Amino acid sequence: MMIHISRDGEQFGPYSPEQVQEYLAGGQLLPTDLAWYEGAGDWVPVTAVAGGAATIPVSGVACTNCGAAMDADQVICLACGQNMDEPKLSEEEAAAAVAEAIKHKPLEIPPPYTYEDETSDRAGAVNSIGWALITACLLPVFGGSEWNLAWMNFWKLPDWQMMFDILVPGVLGIVCVILASAAHGRARGVTLLVLMLIIFGMGMADEKTGTLKLAVPIDTTPKMSATSNPAPPDAMGSEEEAGENEVAPGVPKATSEKRDKNIFYDKLDFHPGEHPMLVAVFLVGWLGVVFGAKARLYRPDSKVAWIVGMVGGGVAILFWFIPSGSGMMLTTMIDALGNDRYLGTGLLLMFLLTIGSAVCCFINTRRIRPSFMKKYSNLAVSCMVAGVMLSLVPAWGKVMYDETKSHHAKAKARYDKVKASLPKAYIGTQTAQNEAKLAKVEKPTNAVINSICGWMLVGVKYFAWIGGMLIVLPLSLVEILCGLREPDSAEFV
Secondary structure, three states, X not given: OOEEEEEOOEEEEEEOHHHHHHHHHHOOOOOOOEEEXXXXXXXXXHHHOOOOOOOOOOOOEEOOOOOXXXXXXXXXXXXXXXXXXXXXXXXXXXXXXXXXXXXHOOOOOOOOOOHHHHHHHHHHHHHHHHHHXXXXXXXXXXXXXXXXXXXXXXXXXXXXXXXXXXXXXXXXXHHHHHHHHHOOOHHHHHHHHHHHHHHHHHHHHOOOOOOOOEEEEEEOOOOOOOOOOOOOHHHHOOOOXXXXXXXXXXXXXXXXXXXXXXXXXXXXXXXXHHOHHHHHHHXXXXXXXXXXXXXXXXXXXXXXXXXXXXXXXXXXXXHHHOEEOOEEHHHHHHHHHHHOHHHHHHHHHHHHHHXXXXXXXXXXXXXXXXXXXXXXXXXXXXXXXXXXXXXXXXXXXXXXXXXXXXXXXXXXXXXXXXXXXXXXXXXXXXXXXXXXXXXXXXXHHHHHHHHHHXXXXXXXXXXXXXXXXXXXXXXXXXXXXXXXXXXXXXXOO
């Protein structure tokens, strides 16, 4: 028989009769609590069903306060602690005693999720991060007008550090996808934690490791003016003299070379290695908020998760007052709002969402109702993750706009130059030859589409790459802290 408990309109359980007896003896359940089990007509005092059925005193003696069965020579009620030699408490005194008992011995907080929902949610989070990391590994790198699939040229890379950086997200992503269904609890958490320690250890042991540098195509074609006059025929030479690198006489073909760089950091003009203290404080705040809030979502009675979440919220606020190269992050944000509205907008979004996540951690106290605890934990994690991701969207949008505009200008100048250098067509054969030559030149419209898609995929690649690596560590700690949860029913295995 499973017993449901009701206190002040809130329901808990169900619990077995043995658990009810244990909670009554420990003071977690009170005699004033109501109980109901399948087959019962109405809610009854919990002491009446503590043994699994209505308790009938053998001696015919019952507690005058809670009605629990007592021995004939028993003076103190084991259920409520009432001394039979003392007068029965008044309603006000009983209510005060109940309130004091709740304050010092709160009822065990039930998990916000069922066993099935918690298991699915934890596995789904690991699986999603795994696919994000695999996507980051497979997406190409774009620069100039060329694409580079780093994993296809893996064995041609110049050094092992670049191989390591390319290999890490793919391997970690595959492991996450496998562990999402093959393991659960501490086994999954320890495996992910060991992998993350190896990755961070390699980054600390070798300064070139973990920089996420790739061979990026860099456009080296000089920008040409669309209004400039083409070179005279003699200077350009005949079509037969034009080499393979020319699509039309005197017009050089678009060229590019590859350079090893982290194009994401380079375009945003931010390199974490130049701000170690700032990055360290941010990582502590990030780890505290995400780990603390996520762990409390599954284990609301965990003191460790509550303390870590509170500390993480405080460090997340402290991050904005840590001096960096040009002052505190707060002053950097204020200055950027006036000088660079894209960067300023991103930092403002990050500031508001980070403060919001910290506030959610602070108000998510240990005595809060489970429904509120679930809401504030989810909000804290969502605000922290969104604060990092959304802060980069305006700045990266500015990068996409500037690069697309530059690429369009080069493509248009080149297209107009080639078109102006072509001889006038008098017959259909000459027209076909001119069209064939123009077909070898990138059209301005195609250049815009190519650039937008390329830089957008670069942003997605690095967002998934960096974001996935940041989330794996707190998720592994959550798995270790929460461990395996017992099914809600013995029928499930």
